[in-house]
Structure formats: structure tokens, C-alpha cells
Amino acid sequence: MKEKIAAAYDRLSKDYERNVDVYSGHNAYYERPAMLKLMPSDMKQLTVLDAGCAAGWYTEQLLSRGATVTAVDLSAEMVEACQRRVGDQATVLQCDLSEPLPFENESFDLIVSSLTLHYIEDWKPTFREFHRVLKAGGSLLFSVHHPFMDFTHFDRPDYFAHEQLREVWHKKESGPVEVTFYRRPIQDIINVTVEQFSIQCMVEPQPVMDNNAREAFEIANWYDKWFERLMTHPHFLVIHARKRS
Numbered sequence: 001m002k003e004k005i006a007a008a009y010d011r012l013s014k015d016y017e018r019n020v021d022v023y024s025g026h027n028a029y030y031e032r033p034a035m036l037k038l039m040p041s042d043m044k045q046l047t048v049l050d051a052g053c054a055a056g057w058y059t060e061q062l063l064s065r066g067a068t069v070t071a072v073d074l075s076a077e078m079v080e081a082c083q084r085r086v087g088d089q090a091t092v093l094q095c096d097l098s099e100p101l102p103f104e105n106e107s108f109d110l111i112v113s114s115l116t117l118h119y120i121e122d123w124k125p126t127f128r129e130f131h132r133v134l135k136a137g138g139s140l141l142f143s144v145h146h147p148f149m150d151f152t153h154f155d156r157p158d159y160f161a162h163e164q165l166r167e168v169w170h171k172k173e174s175g176p177v178e179v180t181f182y183r184r185p186i187q188d189i190i191n192v193t194v195e196q197f198s199i200q201c202m203v204e205p206q207p208v209m210d211n212n213a214r215e216a217f218e219i220a221n222w223y224d225k226w227f228e229r230l231m232t233h234p235h236f237l238v239i240h241a242r243k244r245s
Contacts, residue, residue: 001121001164001180002074002096002098004178004180005074005075005119005179005180005181006074006075006076008177008178008179008180009054009073009074009075009077009078010075010076010077010078011077011174011177012169012171012173012174012177012179013054013055013075013077013078013080013081014077014081014173014174015171015172015173015174016054016055016078016081017055017081017084017085018172018173019171019172019173020054020055020057021057022216022219023172023216023218023219023222024222025207025219025222025223025226026222026226026235026236027057027115028213028219029207029208029209029210029213029219029222029223030205030206030207030208030226030230030235030236031114031115031143031205031236031238032057032114033205033208034143034203034205034236034238035058035112035114035141035143035238036061038141038201038203038238038240039062039065039110039112039141040065041065042065042066043062043065043066043067043110044065044066044067045066046066046067046068046109046110047067047068047069047070047107047108047109047110048062048067048068048069048070048108048109048110048111048112049069049070049071049072049103049107049108049110049111049112049133050062050069050070050071050072050090050112050113051072051097051111051112051113051116051130051142052072052073052074052097052113052114052115052116052117052119053071053072053073053078053079053082053092054073054075054078054081054082054114055078055081055082055085056071056081056082056083056084056085056086056090056092057085058071058112058114059071059082059085059086059090059092060085060086062090062112063086063089063090067110069086069089069090069091070090070091070092070093070103070107070108071086071090071091071092071093072092072093072094072095072097072101073094073095074094074095074096074097074119075094076094079092079093079094097113097116097117097120097126097129098120098121098122098125098126099125100129101129101132101133103133104133105132105133106132106133106134106135106136106138107133107134107135108133108134108135108138109134109135109138109139110134110138110139110140110141111130111133111134111138111139111140111141111142112141112142113140113141113142113143114142114143115143115144115145115236116142116144117142117144118144118145118181118182118183119180119181119182120182121164121182123192124192124195127192127193127195127196127197128196130196131196131197131243131244134243135243136243136245137242137243138242138243139200139240139241139242139243140193140197140239140240140241140242140243141238141239141240141241142238142239143236143237143238143239144189144236144237145181145183145235145236145237146204146234146235146236146237147159147183147184147185147186147189147237148186148233148234149233149234149235149236150165150183151183152233154167154183156183159185160185161183161185162182162183162184162185162188163182163183164180164181164182165180165181165182165183166178166179166180167179167181186237189237189239193239193241194241196243196244197241197242197243197244198241198242198244199239199240199241200240200241200242201239201240202237202238202239202240203237203238203239203240204234204236204237204238205230205234205235205236205238206230206231207223207226207227207230207231209223209227
């Protein structure tokens with residue numbers, strides 16, 4: 001399973017590097033604004049782990065706010081894309097978040113994980129490691145597929161099932177790529193989080209209207225297709241949590 005996920009994102013890396021930041025409305029005008037609102041604007045003196053960095057968009061944003069950043073991803077091609085983006089401004093490593101992390105205890109003030117955890121079957125070891133490497137009072141900010149979206153979009157018979165799903169994405173650079181991930185009910189997401197963390201808030205994002213972006217043909221099409229639906233049907237879920245003592 002890990003090999004399939006890594007291989008899929010190796011193929012998708014050029015799309016993430018060249019197209020996602022501008023042409024993917026679900027990222028640029030939906031998930032990212034919601035996540036950024038929950039981050040400090042001034043991150044000087046903060047050490048941050050970008051857990052699932054992809055091509056490095058969040059890594060770059062964290063650096064721009066003054067943070068000292070370590071970025072990790074399962075995909076070797078994504079790691080290279082992130083390195084091209086930020087150079088030596090951040091430490092960028094290939095790393096499997098389902099395995100023990102190569103960091104000392106209490107290394108980070110903040111962990112940011114964008115649309116990554118639904119590729120991991122069992123969150124408990126991952127969250128234990130997140131807890132270990134966070135400093136006292138440190139925060140975890142993550143986004144995942146919304147369980148309601150997965151349940152309805154894939155027309156699943158059992159909302160409470162913890163199951164593997166597959167979807168084929170059609171991208172400019174890669175063409176069709178099969179992506180595999182896991183869905184779980186919201187109670188599982190909450191319960192595994194509160195074993196290690198105290199939840200500060202939960203956000204079900206709504207899209208941001210950017211009239212300048214609508215001038216791009218692809219984004220205009222995205223707004224026409226998705227804006228009203230995402231205003232009433234949650235697609236992603238964002239959780240901000242703090243380390244328990």
C-alpha cells in the first residue's frame with residue numbers, strides 16, 4: 001500500500017509543482033485559506049514540521065512567516081520538488097509518517113499536515129510520534145477528507161466503516177493516476193486525536209471567492225462547478241489540536 005501511494009505521488013509531483021498552486025481550486029481557494037487562518041502570522045522562533053509537504057507550498061508559506069521548517073514526504077519525487085522550491089532554507093527529508101520519526105523528543109512547536117493523514121491506515125502510531133516530537137504546549141494542525149464527502153461521493157453503504165478507497169485523478173502532467181486512501185467516520189478522527197491532544201477547534205471549510213483568480217479559464221470552470229456545492233457540502237475537514245501534557 002505504501003509503495004502504491006509513493007508511486008502515485010511520484011507521478012503526480014510535476015502537477016503539484018507546476019499546476020496545483022494556481023489551477024487546483026480545492027487547494028488554492030478552499031483548503032489552504034482555512035489552514036492559514038489557524039496559523040500564527042509571525043512564526044519567528046517557532047520550529048515547524050511540514051508532515052506531508054508534497055511540492056512545498058506550505059513549507060514556503062511557513063518560511064515566509066519566519067519559521068524554522070523541516071519538511072517530510074513519502075514520495076521521493078515530491079521531496080525533490082520541495083527542495084527545488086525552497087533550496088536550503090528548510091530541511092527536506094523523505095520520511096514515512098506511519099513509522100517512527102527521525103527526530104528527537106520535543107523538537108517542534110507546530111506540526112502542519114495538509115491532506116496527508118487519509119493515506120495512513122492506522123493513525124495511532126503516527127499521533128503518538130507527533131505527540132513525542134512536539135514541545136510542551138505545541139500544536140498539531142491537520143486537514144483530511146471530510147467523512148461525509150467520502151461517504152456520499154463514493155456512495156458507500158456503511159458510513160461507520162474504516163475502509164480503503166480508490167479514485168483515478170486526471171492531471172495535466174501525469175495523465176490518469178490511481179490514488180488510494182482510507183476513509184473513516186468522524187468519531188474515529190476525533191477519538192484518535194483526543195488520545196494525545198486537546199482539540200482547540202474543528203473547521204469545515206467553505207471556499208473563498210477570488211475574482212482575480214476567476215480570470216483564469218480553469219479556475220472559472222472550477223468556481224462554476226464547485227463553489228455553490230462547497231458552500232453547502234463539506235469536502236475537507238481541518239482540526240487544530242494542542243499537545244496534552
